[in-house]
Amino acid sequence: MKKKVIFVVNPIAGGNDKAELVSAVQAYAESEDIAVVLYETNGEDDIAKIKALYAAHRPDRILVAGGDGTIKMVAEAVEKHDVILGILPAGSANGLSVDLNLPSSIPENLEIAFHGSHIDMDMISINGIRSMHLSDLGLNAQLVKNYEKGNTRGMIGYALNAFQTLSEQEGPFEVKIAANGTTIETTARMVVIANTQKYGTGVTINPSGIMDDGKFEIVILKNLDLLVFGKIITGNMPLDTGDVEIISTDKAVIHTETEVSFQIDGEYCGMLRKLDIHILPGQMKVAVPSAPPEN
Template identity: 65%
Template structure:
C-alpha cells in the first residue's frame, strides 16, 4: 500500500502560478511510489480542513508550497501531531526558507522536502499568536502594511515600499521592555522579535539567531538613519552601535506609549501598545538541507 503525502498549496502566495510546481511535485511523488493528496488553501476553514485531511490520510509528511504564513498555518493545524513539514518556497519573500538555507531550484527542494532529515524548531507566542520566523513593531510592519495594499509583489515591491515608507516615516515611539533582564526604556524606530536571522529579502537582522535554542532575540533599533539602515541592508548589522541593542531571552513584555504597527511573519496585524512574548520550544519538525 502506498504511503501518503499531503501537499498544501497557497494558490495566491507570491502572486505566482503554482501549476508547474504542483506538476513537478506530483511527478516526484509518483517516482517515489507515494500517493500525493493535494489541498489548495482558500482562506476559509483551512486549518480545520488540513486537520481533517491529516486524520483521513495519515500522511508521512506534509509539503507546503507557499510562504511563511502558509507554513505557520500548517504548523498550527498539526500542533498535536508528530509530522515532518517540507517546504517548497513559493511566497513573496520566503523568510523561513532563506534562514534554513534552502536552495533555489524546485528539484533540490523536492528532494529535501520529501526525503531529508529534519530539525525541530521553536516558535514564539506573541499575544497568543504564533510566530515561526520574524515579527516586529515599527518601520518594517508599516512597510508590510503598505506592501499589502500595493499592486507590485516580490522583492521589487518590497523595495518600492521601503523607499515610500522611509519618506513618510513617523516619529519614534517610546518602548518599555521588561523580563529576566534589567528593564529597558528607550525611543525606538523598530523592535524585532526574532526566532531566526534573516528576512526573506536576505537582510540579516539578528546575526546570532538560532531556531532551536529555546530562546528568541529582541532587536531594538533606536535609530534608523541612513548609516544604520545601509549597514543592515548590506548585511553588516551594527551590533556594536549605540543605536542597536539585542536581548536574548525566553520571555518579555514590550509596551509602547502610542499604538505602533505590528506584523507577524510577514502579515500585518494592526497596531499594538503591548506585546506579551514567550518561547514555545520545539514546536515544528521541518525538513532541512543539513542539520545545523
C-alpha cells in the first residue's frame, strides 16, 4: 500500500499565498512515491475534520503549513495518536519553527518534515488551555491584541503595531507567583510563561528553555525601559541585573492585583488576574533537524 501523509494548510496564515508551498510538497511527495491528503483549514470544525482524516488514513506524519496557532490545533486533533508533525513555517507567528532551528529554504524543510528525526515536545496547560510555545502577561500581549485588530499581516504588521503598543502601554502591575514551594511578590512590566526560548522574531526571551525537559520557565521582566528593551531585542537578555528573574518549574499559580492583558502562542485571550499552570510532558512529536555528529 502506498505511504500517505496528511498535509494541513492554513490558507490565510501570514497573509501570503501557499500555492508554491503546496506544489512543492506535492512534487516532493511524488518523487518519494508518497500520497498527499490535502486539507485546508477554514475555521469550521477543523479539529473534528482533521481527526476524521487521521482515522481514515492513519499516516505516520502530518505536515502543517501555518503559524503556531495552526500547529497547536493539529497537535490537539491528534494528541492521543503516535504521529509526527512536520512543520512548514507559513504564518505570521512562527516562533516554534525558530526554536526548532528549522531552515529557511523549502527543500530543506521538506526533507525534515518528511524524514527528519523527532522530539517528544512538552506543552503547558494554562487555565485549561494548551500552550506549546510562549504565553505572556503585559506588553507583548497588548501587541498581539493590536495586531489582531489591525489589517496588516506578517512582520510588517507586528512592526506597525509595536509603535502603537509602546505609546499606549499599560503601567507596571503587581504580581504574586507561587512555584517550587515559595511565593514571589514583585512589580512587573511583563511575565512570560515559556516552554521554548524565542519569539517568532528570533528574540531570545528564555535562554534556559528546553522543549522536552518536563519543565517550563516563568520569565519576570521587572523593568522595560529602552535600555533593557534594546538588550532583549538584540539577544542580550540582562540576566546579571535585577531587571529579569527566571523561575524553572513544572507547576505554578500566578495572581495579579489588577486585570492584565494575556496571550497564548500569539492569540489574545483577554484581561486576566489568575493563571493556573502545569506542564504536559511529551505531548507532541515534532520533526527536527538531525543533530550534527559529535566530534
